[in-house]
Amino acid sequence: MRRLLAILIACGLTTAVASEVEIFHWWAGDEGPALEALIDVFEAQHPDVQVQSEAVAGGAGVVAKAVLKTRMLGGQPPDTFQVHAGEELIGTWVIADRMEDLTFLFEEEGWFEVFPPDLIDLISTPEGIWSVPVNIHRSNIMWYVPANVEAWGIDVPQTWAEFLEICPAIQAEGVTPLSLGENWTVQHLWESVALAALGPDQYDRLWSGELAFNAPEAMVMWELFADVMACTNPDAAGLSWQQATDLVVDGEAAFNVMGDWAAGYMATTLELEPGTGFAWAPSPGTDGIFMVLSDSFGLPVGAANRENAIKFLRVAGSLEGSDAFNPLKGSLSPRTDSDLSIYNDYIRSAAADFAVDRQVGSMAHGTAANETFMNDFAQVIEIFLDTGSPEAAASAAHVVALQSGIGR
Amino acid sequence: MIGGPERPPDPSNAMRRFTRDHLTAVLMLLPSLVVLAVFVYGFIGQTFYFSLTDWGRDPAQALALRPERAFVGLDNYARLFTGVLETRFRQDLVNLLFFTVFFIVGTLGLGLLLAILLDRGVKGEGFFRTVFLYPFALSFIVTGTVWRWMLQPQGGVNLLPTYVGLPQGQFTWITSREQIWSFDWNLVPSITALVVAAVLLMIGWSGWRSARRGRAVTFLGVGLALAVWALSGAPGIEMLPFPERRGFNLALIGIILAAVWQMSGYTMALYLASLRGIPEELREAARVDGASGFQVYRHVVFPLLGPITLSAMIILGHISLKIFDLIWAMAGPDLATTSVPALLLYLRAFRGNQFAEGAAIAVVLLLMVATVIIPYLWSSLRGEVRR
Numbered sequence: 001m002r003r004l005l006a007i008l009i010a011c012g013l014t015t016a017v018a019s020e021v022e023i024f025h026w027w028a029g030d031e032g033p034a035l036e037a038l039i040d041v042f043e044a045q046h047p048d049v050q051v052q053s054e055a056v057a058g059g060a061g062v063v064a065k066a067v068l069k070t071r072m073l074g075g076q077p078p079d080t081f082q083v084h085a086g087e088e089l090i091g092t093w094v095i096a097d098r099m100e101d102l103t104f105l106f107e108e109e110g111w112f113e114v115f116p117p118d119l120i121d122l123i124s125t126p127e128g129i130w131s132v133p134v135n136i137h138r139s140n141i142m143w144y145v146p147a148n149v150e151a152w153g154i155d156v157p158q159t160w161a162e163f164l165e166i167c168p169a170i171q172a173e174g175v176t177p178l179s180l181g182e183n184w185t186v187q188h189l190w191e192s193v194a195l196a197a198l199g200p201d202q203y204d205r206l207w208s209g210e211l212a213f214n215a216p217e218a219m220v221m222w223e224l225f226a227d228v229m230a231c232t233n234p235d236a237a238g239l240s241w242q243q244a245t246d247l248v249v250d251g252e253a254a255f256n257v258m259g260d261w262a263a264g265y266m267a268t269t270l271e272l273e274p275g276t277g278f279a280w281a282p283s284p285g286t287d288g289i290f291m292v293l294s295d296s297f298g299l300p301v302g303a304a305n306r307e308n309a310i311k312f313l314r315v316a317g318s319l320e321g322s323d324a325f326n327p328l329k330g331s332l333s334p335r336t337d338s339d340l341s342i343y344n345d346y347i348r349s350a351a352a353d354f355a356v357d358r359q360v361g362s363m364a365h366g367t368a369a370n371e372t373f374m375n376d377f378a379q380v381i382e383i384f385l386d387t388g389s390p391e392a393a394a395s396a397a398h399v400v401a402l403q404s405g406i407g408r
Numbered sequence: 409m410i411g412g413p414e415r416p417p418d419p420s421n422a423m424r425r426f427t428r429d430h431l432t433a434v435l436m437l438l439p440s441l442v443v444l445a446v447f448v449y450g451f452i453g454q455t456f457y458f459s460l461t462d463w464g465r466d467p468a469q470a471l472a473l474r475p476e477r478a479f480v481g482l483d484n485y486a487r488l489f490t491g492v493l494e495t496r497f498r499q500d501l502v503n504l505l506f507f508t509v510f511f512i513v514g515t516l517g518l519g520l521l522l523a524i525l526l527d528r529g530v531k532g533e534g535f536f537r538t539v540f541l542y543p544f545a546l547s548f549i550v551t552g553t554v555w556r557w558m559l560q561p562q563g564g565v566n567l568l569p570t571y572v573g574l575p576q577g578q579f580t581w582i583t584s585r586e587q588i589w590s591f592d593w594n595l596v597p598s599i600t601a602l603v604v605a606a607v608l609l610m611i612g613w614s615g616w617r618s619a620r621r622g623r624a625v626t627f628l629g630v631g632l633a634l635a636v637w638a639l640s641g642a643p644g645i646e647m648l649p650f651p652e653r654r655g656f657n658l659a660l661i662g663i664i665l666a667a668v669w670q671m672s673g674y675t676m677a678l679y680l681a682s683l684r685g686i687p688e689e690l691r692e693a694a695r696v697d698g699a700s701g702f703q704v705y706r707h708v709v710f711p712l713l714g715p716i717t718l719s720a721m722i723i724l725g726h727i728s729l730k731i732f733d734l735i736w737a738m739a740g741p742d743l744a745t746t747s748v749p750a751l752l753l754y755l756r757a758f759r760g761n762q763f764a765e766g767a768a769i770a771v772v773l774l775l776m777v778a779t780v781i782i783p784y785l786w787s788s789l790r791g792e793v794r795r
Contacts, residue, residue, distance in 0.1 A: 091467055
C-alpha cells in the first residue's frame, strides 16, 4: 500500500515537473508529416518539453478556426496556433488585443535580415509584428502540360489579352481553355486577374481602402474577370481543386491557375515530373510579382506555457526548422538563406522569384483581407456567377468591403 | 394519476409518505432538469440575447477577451429580411422551403411505395428490407460525397442513358443555375397572409361542418379579412427597394434526390410496421363488400396510416429544417443555389465572426422548428391527458 502511494506521488510529481507546449493546427493527412518533422527538430533541441499537437482536421481550416474561436472566447488559448499570416490574423485577433507583439523575437533571432522586407510588412502593423511565418506559398501561378500545349500549337500566354486571343481556338478543339473548380478556386482566380488588371500598386490600394471596389479605375478588373470566366468550364461548381488540376493533366483543359500546392499534388500524388510532366508560368500579367500566402504561428496573450511557446516559435523560424518543414510540405521557406538543394525543381524556381519579386498579399488565403471580408466575398463571386454582371459584382464587393472595414 | 395501488389513503401517514415519494421523485429529476435548464434553455436564452446585440460588427470587440456588445434590438432580424446584402439568407429560406416540401413528399411517397411492395409478400423480403434500410445507416457526409460524384455533369448519372444507347444526359444537376417558379420577395407578406388565411378558412369550415358554429364564424371571419388584406393592402408593403427574384433552384433536385434516397428506408420501415399492424379482417371485410385492390388501399389502409404519417412528417420536417452536413458535402459551403440557413449560420458566425447575426439566424431556425414540433407535442400530450 505504501509502495503504491509512493509510486502515485512520484507519477504526480513527474507530471507536474515535465513542461509542455500545445500547438493548435489543422494539418492532418498529407500535411501532417511536415509538422511532425518540425516538432522533431524542436524536441531534439528541447528534450524536457513535451509537445501536444492538437490537430482539428477538415474544411480547409474552417472547423479548426471555429474550435479556436470558441476556445479563445472561453479564455483558454492554446500556447500557439496555426494562422495565415497577414490580415486573417491581424483583422481577427490582433485588433481584439489577443496576440503578443513578437518584434523582440525578430530582433533576437536576426530575422529582419533573413525574411524579405515585403513579407515582414505584410505580417505587421505599426504596433508590431504578430506571427512567425513557417512557409510561403505562391498564389499567382498557372499550370499546364508542356506536351499538350505543344500539340495544340499554342504559346503559353504572358498576358490575359494573349490568353483571350487563343481562347476560341482552344475551345474549337473541345478543350476548356482554363479549368476551374468550386467557389474558393474562383476567388483564387479572381485575385490573379485583379492583380494583372490593376498592377501591384493599385491592388495594394484595394486593401488599404484607398481604392473602392466599384471605382471607375477598378472596373477594369471586373470586366477582365468576366471575359476570362467566359473561357472556363461551366461545370466548375461541382469540382474540387484537384479535379480542376486533373482536367489539365488529362488534356481536357489547357491551363489552370492555382497556388503552388498544385505542384505537390502533381509531383507527389500524380507522380509527374516537374518541368516535363507539368510546367508552370506566372499567372498572365503578373510576371515579377509574387502573391504571398503564409502559414505562421503566433503567441496568444495569456498562453499557459508562454516560455515554451516562445521556444517553439524560435525553432519554427530557424533555418533548421524551416528546412525540415518545407520540403515535406511542398512550400518555400520564408528565409532567403534556406538550403535550396533539398527542394524540388518547382520550389527552387519559386524561391528564386521570391527573393527578387515584388510581393503582394493573397486575399483568398488570408493575407490581404480580414475574415469577415473573405467570408462575404464568396457571396460576391456567387452574385457574379448568377448574374454574369461585372457591375453587380463590383457594387456587392464595395458593400462587403465597407461592412467588413477594409482599410480601417 | 399513474401507478399506485387502489386503496383508500391512510389519513395518518398519507401526507408524509406522499411527501417523501414526491421528494424522491423531484430529487431524481433535479439533475436532468438543471442540466436542461442551463445547457438547453439557458443557452437558447443567451443566443436570443446575443441576436439582439451588435456582436461581431466591430472586429475589435468580436473576439476580445471581454467583448463589449451594444444592444440594437431587432436590427439583425430587420437586416436579414429586408437588408440589401442579405440576399443569400432570403434565398436560403426559399431553398429550405422547397427542399422541405419535396423531401417530405418524396420520402413519404417512396417509403410508402416500398412498404406496400414488400407487404405483398415477395420472396427474399428480408434481403430487400435490409437493402432499402442500409442508406439510413450512413451519415449525411458519406451520402453527400457519394452523390456529389454521381451527379457530376460529365460523369455518373448522366452516363447511365449511354448504356442503353441513348444520348448522354444533359442536366447539370448541382452545378445548374436555373431557377423556376420565381416570385418577387416583395410579395412575401402577401403570400404568407394568403397561406395563413387559407389555413384559417379551412379550420373555420371544418368547425362549421362539425357544428361548432361560434368558433367557426370567428375563424372564417378572420381568414376572410386576412385574405382580403393579402390581395389588396399587402402588396403595398415594400420589403426591399427593388424587386428580388426568388424561386426554386433546380440545383436542389440533386440534394433532394440524395436526401430521399437516404431517408426513405426509414419511412419504409415505419409504414411496413404499420401495414403489418392493420388487421387482415378489415381488408377481407372490404374485399367481401366488393372493393377492388386499389379501393382497399384508398379507403381502408391509407386512413389507418394517418397517425404514422403525421409523426414521420414531424421527424422528417425537423431533419430537413436543420439540414447542414448533406449540403456541405454535396455542394460545398459557398454554393448559393443550394445553400440553407443552417449553413449560412455556421459560416457567418464562425468564418465571418458575425456572432450576433449568426445568433439571429439561429433564432429564426428555432422558431421554424418550433412551429413544426410544438403543435404536435401539444396535441399528443393533450391526447394523453384525456386518455
